[in-house]
Amino acid sequence: MSDQYDVIVAGAGPAGAQCARDLATRGYDVVVLETEAEDVFPKTSNKSTAGTFPSMITSFGVPDDVVMNFTDKVVLESPNHHYTRNHPGAVLEFADFKRWLVEAGREQGAEYRFDARVTAPIMENGEIVGVRYDGSEEVRADITIDATGPSAPLAKALGVSDLRRENHAIGIEYELTGVDLDHPDFGDLTDAMMLRLDHDLAPGGYSWIFHTGADEAKVGLCYIQNDSHRENAREGFSVDDYMDYWLDRDPRFADAERKEGIQHRGSAHIQMPDRLSTDRFMAIGDTVPSIDPVWGEGIHKGMKSARAAAITVEACLDKGMTDTSAEQMSVYDRLWHRDVAPNQRRRLLMTELLYLAGNERYDRFMEDLNGLDERTMRKLNSGNPLAIAKLLHLDDIPLLKEFVREKVAVDLDGIIPKPVNKQRSNASAAFEFE
Structure with a gap:
């Protein structure tokens, strides 16, 4: 050496x-x-969690034998609705x-x-x-x-x-067998990567199910301990408690079992x-x-x-x-x-705003997404302001005011900017935390 x-x-x-x-x-x-x-x-x-997209696979010559499952759609869920977008992906054996x-x-x-x-x-x-x-x-x-x-x-x-500590997301993931991927009360998750916005399950963050083949899936959740988390958190609950809470209540896991010895814990900064x-x-x-x-x-x-x-x-x-x-x-x-x-800054702002919303607004968000055409969806994914505006409603004004107040707050003297409150950062790191 x-x-x-x-x-x-x-x-x-x-x-x-x-x-x-x-x-x-x-x-x-x-x-x-x-x-x-x-x-x-x-x-x-x-x-x-190792969910990724074809652009990574092809750009870096990743072989098929490290892929657990090739997926063909992304599903977004709220407490009562869902949105499905056809988009190829891959879940890797990390x-x-x-x-x-x-x-x-x-x-x-x-x-x-x-x-x-x-x-x-x-x-x-x-x-x-x-x-x-x-x-x-x-x-x-x-x-x-x-x-x-x-x-x-x-x-x-x-x-x-x-x-920064206030931007630190924590997450947990299991690999399960016996998952009902096409339960009648939910969208079809066969060959899908699903992200769920639901403060009841992951306050200040979100949860996910990634189909890995047959009746198996990677299942987990993640959140930042931000203001949104504190406002919606269950007293004394840890990330493990939220995971158990979800597994006990979601009918898709009624017959599911954890793969022995497989548990992933991770963190990332957003x-x-x-x-x-x-x-x-x-x-x-x-x-x-x-x-x-x-x-x-x-x-x-x-x-x-x-x-x-x-x-x-x-x-x-x-x-x-x-x-x-x-x-x-x-x-x-x-x-x-x-x-x-x-466009990283713009995408951060877009997701910070998203995580200020409550569960009812998440339901409405899914309904709005289902009404958008593919061209607008592509613009939305790139952070285009006009595309984002199509998802806003008059009753979002108080939410927007709160968001602006936190991002550009000025002290009483009107001269010295207050420190930006970074605690509103989103917890979407769960999709890929290392």
Whole structure:
């Protein structure tokens, strides 16, 4: 093993492993440091619902054998209604997917060091030149990339990470057999990914059922402990209690059984990133967070951020003309905002507004969606203001006033802006939490 590389990647999740794969394909010497031991990987990091779409599958050459089920529709539910949109997708076996990425990177020449917990950056003249792991072990590189997710030990030490507690979503998921996927009281969930907006089940968040084949499904819920959660929460309920509450009351689970030993717990942050890079350093995936706030899809966003980071490495280390200054590294920032998460701020605002609504408004929302044409739906999904306006009604004015008051609040002096209340952030991270 060498002590000097072109690039160090901390973390072997989808973003980190894809970045290493891209870099090794380009001929760079890259080493990946992963906390877990290889013989159990990914045991503690197997936290993703792993719902994704064809664009990710084709862009990154994901093989069919890591897909549990190809789906053909997305279903949105409210307490009493539902909306179905034909849209192809895929539910991955997340552990198999992560192991495939590691092997694909190794085939290109990437080096992996498992059981290697990154603890701190090595700093010289105010810049990161490597990392310490497992306490006293060291490795150095021209560029370091943090792909450790919310723990972000390097990004935090360098002042790049700004993950805020009030934007932290928590979730739980089981894999069930014996699920009634076509119950007469609900929409047909055969070959579907379903998201349910219902404060009774997931106050300040939502729940989901992803069909994985036969009568089996991934079933879970997620929420942020925001104002909406506090207003609708059941006293003393934990995320586990809400899961049990749903399973006990939904007739689709009357004959369902949990797969033994399979339980996924995870978290993610839903917010705009502040910084993405600095001298000799970038942060990718959920370290900065890259999750789509509308659909909650995070794998594709994370892997696109990995590809943007690999392109940036090439721009900084091209043909031996090394320039790893913050200015040159900011190529990554521009690529992130252009290609990874365009319109991210608008999509965050749209989903924050959505989570202010109550259950009755969710029912009406489903009715409105069923009245929209496909062209308007595409515009709505991209955050188009005119498309969003078609879902608003006169009796939404108090809700809009509350939303605006929180986002642009001004103190009594009328001069100093109040801090933005980030506690209204949406909890759609459940769709893809890592």
